Amino acid sequence: MGFGPFFQQQLSLDEFDAATPARVTARDGLILQLITPSGFQRLTLPGGWRALPVDEQPVVGDWLLLDAAGVAQRLLERSSFLARRAAGHGHHLQPMAANLSTLFIVTSCNQDFNPSRLERYLTLAQEGGAAPVIVLTKADLLENPADLLRQAQRLAPGLIALALDARQTEARTLLAPWLGEGETVAFVGSSGVGKSTLINTLRGEAAQATGAIREDDAHGRHTTTSRQLLPLEGGAWLLDTPGMRELRVEASDAGLEAVFADVAALAERCRFRDCGHQQDDGCAVRAAVDDGEIDVRRLENFLKLQREQGYLRESAHESRDRQRKFSKMVNSAKVTKFGRR
Ligand SMILES: Nc1nc2c(ncn2[C@@H]2O[C@H](COP(=O)(O)OP(=O)(O)OP(=O)(O)O)[C@@H](O)[C@H]2O)c(=O)[nH]1
Numbered sequence: 001m002g003f004g005p006f007f008q009q010q011l012s013l014d015e016f017d018a019a020t021p022a023r024v025t026a027r028d029g030l031i032l033q034l035i036t037p038s039g040f041q042r043l044t045l046p047g048g049w050r051a052l053p054v055d056e057q058p059v060v061g062d063w064l065l066l067d068a069a070g071v072a073q074r075l076l077e078r079s080s081f082l083a084r085r086a087a088g089h090g091h092h093l094q095p096m097a098a099n100l101s102t103l104f105i106v107t108s109c110n111q112d113f114n115p116s117r118l119e120r121y122l123t124l125a126q127e128g129g130a131a132p133v134i135v136l137t138k139a140d141l142l143e144n145p146a147d148l149l150r151q152a153q154r155l156a157p158g159l160i161a162l163a164l165d166a167r168q169t170e171a172r173t174l175l176a177p178w179l180g181e182g183e184t185v186a187f188v189g190s191s192g193v194g195k196s197t198l199i200n201t202l203r204g205e206a207a208q209a210t211g212a213i214r215e216d217d218a219h220g221r222h223t224t225t226s227r228q229l230l231p232l233e234g235g236a237w238l239l240d241t242p243g244m245r246e247l248r249v250e251a252s253d254a255g256l257e258a259v260f261a262d263v264a265a266l267a268e269r270c271r272f273r274d275c276g277h278q279q280d281d282g283c284a285v286r287a288a289v290d291d292g293e294i295d296v297r298r299l300e301n302f303l304k305l306q307r308e309q310g311y312l313r314e315s316a317h318e319s320r321d322r323q324r325k326f327s328k329m330v331n332s333a334k335v336t337k338f339g340r341r
Pocket residue numbers: 137138139140141164165166167189190191192193194195196197198245
């Protein structure tokens with residue numbers, strides 16, 4: 001189930017004796033599907049949990065400690081956490097997944113291959129703490145995917161990229177290093193790149209039975225709930241939520257700096273501290289582009305993601321500002337009303 005030393009070490013002696021670790025396999029409102037050492041079970045979270053900030057509430061992949069009576073005690077600290085920031089709502093966070101070891105970023109060897117989109121996904125993985133692996137599907141449609149693989153590998157320091165035919169069982173062998181006992185993985189990528197095909201290949205026999213299970217709810221009715229954490233053949237867990245598959249990504253500051261480490265390092269050498277890397281005047285980044293060291297496309301995507309990041313921050317700031325002005329106005333209106341002006 002992936003309950004390794006990282007989680008074990010978070011238990012106190014008492015908890016070690018009396019508490020049961022349970023992993024969240026799905027969540028619907030306050031209803032959690034859990035897997036525990038004694039099997040799958042369903043748990044309604046006490047309402048108080050809802051008052052917690054969203055990122056402190058259980059999400060698929062989380063480890064929850066249950067006391068002897070089966071009551072949820074606390075969430076264990078996460079090894080990774082993917083959340084998306086919904087644009088337009090300031091910094092509203094939408095938790096996606098917890099405790100992923102690997103995020104497979106899937107793209108195909110044909111028209112879908114888009115370095116800028118991959119860089120976006122990479123910043124997400126980087127910020128969340130899940131190790132990214134790029135998977136190029138439909139390799140069978142190319143004579144030689146080596147060139148695309150090289151392009152993909154260059155997108156972040158130390159990045160691994162693989163090319164495969166998602167329909168062939170050989171894909172299992174290629175991905176096996178990331179699918180060992182207790183690992184938790186997820187797949188992201190645009191529609192049609194072959195995620196479902198690949199997942200079916202990896203699940204093998206297990207794929208025939210879907211994630212849906214029938215259970216009796218509190219009123220004795222049969223309900224069908226979909227588990228979103230599914231066992232794979234090598235002992236790994238696949239985290240497969242609708243949100244994960246449809247993930248649209250926003251850039252993040254920390255993620256940007258890591259994925260664009262080359263640009264960030266060059267930027268240190270620009271003549272002006274606040275260099276926007278738009279003009280050649282003393283700009284080390286532009287110079288690297290001219291020397292062919294960095295793709296123009298990569299630099300432009302970096303600047304674009306950085307701008308988006310700025311907008312998000314600004315909109316959160318603006319809404320705070322607006323609120324402040326509003327309460328000021330309300331206060332001064334009160335003062336006027338009582339004739340103190
Ligand atoms: N030739 C070839 N075709 C593939 C490969 N992988 C997937 N396909 C085909 O591509 C089409 C789309 O694959 P899906 O697995 O449905 O893609 P998806 O990413 O799950 O798409 P959504 O479900 O829309 O998110 C299907 O017709 C697959 O058979 C591959 O490696 N090689």
